[in-house]
Amino acid sequence: MKIFQIGAGGGVGRRLAGLLVGRGDSVTGMHRNPAQTETISATGATPVIGDLIEDSVEELTRKMRGHDAVVFSAGAHGTGVDKTTLIDGKGLEKAADAAAAAGVQRFVLVSAFPDAARGGPISEGFEHYMKVKKTADVYLTRTSLDWLIVRPGLLSDEPGTGKVTAGPAIEYGTVHRDDVAAFIDAAIHEARLNHEIVELTGGETPIEEAVRHLLRQ
Secondary structure, three states: OEEEEEOOOOHHHHHHHHHHHHOOOEEEEEEOOHHHHHHHHHOOOEEEEOOOOOOOHHHHHHHHOOOOEEEEOOOOOOOOHHHHHHHHHHHHHHHHHHHHHHOOOEEEEEOOOOOOOOOOOOOHHHHHHHHHHHHHHHHHHOOOOEEEEEEEOEEEOOOOOOEEEEEOOOOOOEEEHHHHHHHHHHHHOOOOOOOEEEEEEEOOEEHHHHHHHHHHO
């Protein structure tokens, strides 16, 4: 497959790029920060500069054309409510519109678990983030794309276990970035897994088996 990654230099993105390349996929990794060029190149992916705020839908379409799938794992990462709106929200809308215009049907979005950070003090910025992520999810589900939305729990940088809990509604918990990337790597290659929202945490089910189970639901 030829896969276009948006946010390829991030914590999940760079792990995913390495897995995709390792299985023989051709990966284009879009990033906004030139400092991430080396990080993406080291995974075996081809880096390309792109900006979800500044680029038009037409510019994004040109970058995506010729690919088989798009993975969107970009985010503002706490840089302010305005950027959250423009990257996590409007940026996703632009990317989805560009994928459709480029003829790229498969679209995987890394979103947010609905229960994230509940039970403690929540900042106004985080509430805004959650609202924007939900609105972006809704936008994607109303497109004609073969979309898949993955909502990981609290992300951890510890080494992955290769085992997860995955389903349309599960209890909140932590999940290793390694395992989020491995789950997307498996799921993106299963074309039948589309028009699904999958919540994801650590668990006891091997990732490939978890994907097969989702297909049987």
